[in-house]
Amino acid sequence: MIELNIKGKVGAFPLNVNFNAGRGITALFGPSGAGKSSVIRMIAGLEQPETGKIEVNGRTLFDSEAGIDLDPGSRKIGVVFQDAGLFNHMSVRSNITYGNWAGKRKSKIGYEQVVSILGIDHLEDRRPHTLSGGEAQRVAIGRALMSDPSILLLDEPFSALDVKRREEVLPFLEKLRDDVGIAMIYVSHSMAEVTRLASNLVVMAEGSVVASGEITELLASKDIGALTGLRMTGSLLTGVVSGNDEAYGLSFVDVGKHRLVLTGDAFPIGAKLRLRISPRDVLVSLKPPEGLSARNVLPAKVVDILETTAPIAEVMLNVGDQSIRASVTRAAIEEMKLKPGTDCYAILKTVALEGRVIGAA
């Protein structure tokens, strides 16, 4: 649990950041120059805020009023930067255990467990400069973990990797989140990564927090597109796996009272999934559709229509107690007389659903 309320400077710009982050992964999202990295460096003690307070798990790391400013070595904050920053003059093993032999920290998780979760057990005798980008980042994460941190800060750890390598590394982070249960703050400007990993979202712009909260709720809010600078951000639905049909390669996921059909991997029954739905993959119908190949039709209610001058507008729909967005042409909105309160059906193309396990239900 981290509580943060700081004022300071990023170059010449003022920084004024206030948020709380609990268990799981909290994503710090925003355009470059928003001050995300400075916040990370200030939590780690590598930069100083001018005023304010930083508390982690009830321990005060910085408090300008009380005159507290712990040095980085006493903060117990694990940091992983974009550039892995491995110590090239040591073996991979000495890198991972640096916090133990140089920092005199005793890790609660064993070395063997750390290297096996991160899949780096076969690298321990190598020299860091011989590692690939993804391997180096995993070693850097292992090194931070072994220093017994109370929280892990990841500052765009995978932005230097190409898409393929990133896909290789993300599952390790999910494993870390679910198996080790350490709280993480994850800086990213990739919404796809954020929606996949994070349970909380903090959106920053020009040195300030413009929105923060539970990620599904936040992405359902009307002005999230304007705040993040991303159009058609997509919505997240949470569901529980209720069955699999191996003959057709389908999984069934219950979202509230309604059942959705997913293709692809079978998931364990009872697993909690997060489904990301792009507004472009949502059709709106006033009547229950017939003779349609789409399997996923949810009764919905129009909550809001985002005003726009572009040909396509976003319609916000409530599905049970969750919400999704649909992109609909303004012409169609007028013709169908869609307005807040209109009952309708949201048709999702099966392929548009992408399931990710977010911890056991």
Next chain:
Amino acid sequence: MESGQIIEIVALSLKVSLAAMAFVVPIAIWAAWWLHRTRIAGKAFVSALFHVPLVLPPVVTGYMLLIAFGPAAPLGRLLGQAGIEFGFRWTGAALAAGVMAFPLVMRPIRQAFEAIDPQLPAIASTLGAGRLVNFATISLPMALPGIVAGAVLGFAKALGEFGATITFVSNIPGETRTLSLAVYSLLQSPDGDRAAIILIVISVVISIVAVLISEWFSDRIIGQRQRRHD
């Protein structure tokens, strides 16, 4: 000139230069680190002061050493009571050579410290490494190529030191007569040319080898820096 004499001169020169490096390298590491880290206003002035032996006439440096560490000087007398004598001793030659070589030793070490990615000591500090451990496990080993380059260059400079040495500790055979002083003495005598040539060839070879070693280590620092910017 007998081969025994030549060996004595070369051995004395090596002893003086090695002793000079033994005390100058640690001081140069400390000075380079201090210059690298400090944010005080007078930094440029202190840096210039460290470089003074490079531009000051060696005779002046030698005379200043005589004033400070000579047998008649208070500091020299104090050290003499502690058993460390410089006046007209090979230790004085080592002191003079060390002082003259100091700027050359410090420069590559400082460059090596500047070439280290500041993120690395920062990461080490978040992992719990205190100041001293951080320096010993990160900055010092990473600066090693620069330290070796500086030491080798300083060693070669110490071997060739002349002006400050002769002013401070005179030209005493077997005690302070190093390679350069021996060459000078031989060239003063009418039939010393041939013997001088042998010593000249020896010093040329030692110097070239030293510079080659130093260059090789400097390249490694530059290589490190380039990898960082890739």
